[in-house]
Structure formats: C-alpha cells, structure tokens
Amino acid sequence: MRIVVLPGDGIGPEITAATLTVLRAASEQYALNINLEEHPVGHASLEKFGATVRPGLLEIVRSADGLILGPTATADFRDENKGEVNPSKFFRKSLDLFANLRPARTYGGSPDRFGAFDLVVVRENTEGFYADRNMEQGNSELLVTPDVVISLRRITRRCCERIAQTACKLAMRRRKHLTIVHKANVLKVGDGMFLEICREAARAYPELVVEDILVDAMMAHVVRQPQRFDVVVATNMFGDILSDLTAELSGSLGLGGSLNVGADYAMAQAAHGSAPDIAGRDLANPISLILSAALLLAWHGERCGEARFQSAAHGIENAIAIAIQNGRVTRDVGGNLGTEATAQAIARILRSDAGACS
Secondary structure: OEEEEEOOOOOHHHHHHHHHHHHHHHHHHHOOOOEEEEOOOOHHHHHHHOOOOOOOHHHHHHOOOEEEEOOOOHHHOOOHHHOOOOHHHHHHHHOOOOEEEEEEEOOOOOOOOOOOOEEEEEEEOOOEOOOOOOOOOOOOEEEEEOOEEEEOOEOOHHHHHHHHHHHHHHHHHOOOEEEEEEOOOOOOOHHHHHHHHHHHHHOOOOOOEEEEEEHHHHHHHHHHOHHHOOEEEEOHHHHHHHHHHHHHHOOOHHHOOOEEEOOOOEEEEOOOOOOHHHOOOOOOOOHHHHHHHHHHHHHHHHHHOOHHHHHHHHHHHHHHHHHHHOOOOEHHHOOOEOHHHHHHHHHHHHHOHHHHHO
C-alpha cells in the first residue's frame, strides 16, 4: 500500500511523525508492506514552491492508495491568487471525497462523564453551507452592501443520495440504527429533500431502525444519552458541529478519528486543527490522526479484499484503547507522555500479543 503523507502546519508535523511510527509498526506486524511518501503542504510548500498545494501534487495523490493530511493553518490562507489554497478543501473537492466518517467512542481509563458510547457521524462533505466548496467558481458568500451578507447553501439530490447510501450501508454493518439529523421544519426545501431522500434510502434496508431528529434537539439528546445513537447522518455544517461535539463527549477532540471517502479515493485527517500555540512543545495528542490512519487502512482493505489491512486497523484501535486504559498517553486524556512517546507506547502494544489479539 502506497500512502502519500502531507504533514501540514503547527502540530501537524509532530502528530504526523507519531502516526507514521504506529503505521510502520502495523506494517511490520501485519505484513502490509506500506510505502510512506512525504511531501510538503501548507506553509512549508508555500515557502518552497509558492503555493500551499504545489502543481502536480494532486496527480501524485491520485496515483497512490491513500492520503494522510496533517492539520494545516487554514486561517492563514486567504488569497488563492497568491497560492494560498486551503489544502483540506482542495483535496476534498478535487478527489470528490463526499463522505466524512467521524467515529466517536469512549475508552476505559479516560474520563467518562456521559456514559459509555460508540457512534459514527456520517457527514456530507462537498456542499451545504460551506462557501468555499459548493460553487464551480467563486464563493457562495456575497457581500451585497457593506452591511449585508448573503450566504448561499447548495443541496443536491445526487449528494443527498450518496451520503444516505453510505450511512445506511455503514449502519447495516454496525447495530442497524440510523439517525437522520436535519432542520426540515425551517429549511423546508433543502433539508426537506435531504430528509426524504435519507428516508427513501433507508426503506431499502428493512432491518434498519430509522429515526429523524431536529438538529437543535439532537444536541440535547446526544449530551443526555449518547449511547442511544449508532450511525448519524447529516448535511455538511450540522455534521461538522455534531461530530466535534461527540468527539469531545468521548473525552477529547484528540480522540476523534476522521476519514474523508469518495468513490475512488480516501483521505485520513485529524478531527482537530493545527494548534500553533502548542506546536513544538511535545504536548499534542496524536491519537486523532492515528485513528484516522487506521480508518484509511480499513477502507483500503475493504476496497481491495485484503483482510490483513482491516486486521491492522483493529489492532491499532485495540492498542490505543490499551494505552489509554494504562495511562500511556498525553496529558489531555489522563496520561503524562509526550507526542512521540505516546506513539511509541501504542506501537509497542501493537507489536505485542496483547495489541494484535485483543
């Protein structure tokens, strides 16, 4: 398996290096023969090539089996005419990565304030209220006068259908419970279409238990009783907000994995940002990106019919669970290790019989 690795900005290089430590251990343990190919992106690329995403990088990514993107300083990149492209948006849009899978679960040994739970938010990734990705050219936020802004949201039948199918298929592999999150009582046309398409897709799976909840009510329900939920599907912005909330309920946003998936490509990406305030201080929690890389391995294994990649993904997840339970992690989740030491601890567990067989 050939993986292109783009370390990014801020804590990106640190947590990416930690993730590669674990991937190398998984490759050795499960005979994956992973080839890791690093390229600069973000500020490093801007300084070297004059663009945050240099010409030709997209073709390199397309020729690989997967992509790992570290956090980038997206707030710094404001003028695409000067090469300041948002790398996350660029790859999501260019590779048509329409589904953002955001699992959230609790771990023994981590603070458990809301009860044990295990759920996945399936977020539409290519349209909605995200002004930088739902127009062919330009931006869908319009400054009509100095005092008036109009933000346009795009909702299409095709995008609703494919995210609905992704969520239904995932729910069938899990606990067969699908929750559709929407605001169709107010956004009657856009969310009304999304809701109806999700319901229609779910009717093809009679074993599924299906419910729909207004997004504001969902925020209350998921805080009160997160274990009630299994697979949750939502439009882009609602899914983004909800997935950050569920990751934090699990103990930390640093425990939230994230995989962006399309028909032909997938990109592993941490659920959090580049955190420049702690960059270079060996404080950053690498688990979000490590979990995201595990999701990428599982996706590749399913796509290619190679069970060893899925076994490796489970092994990484088990090793992380053991590390958290034993306090061999960073301070934000109850340990006292630094970034790389956390990765080394997870890699050691992964290489042991406990990590491979748990």
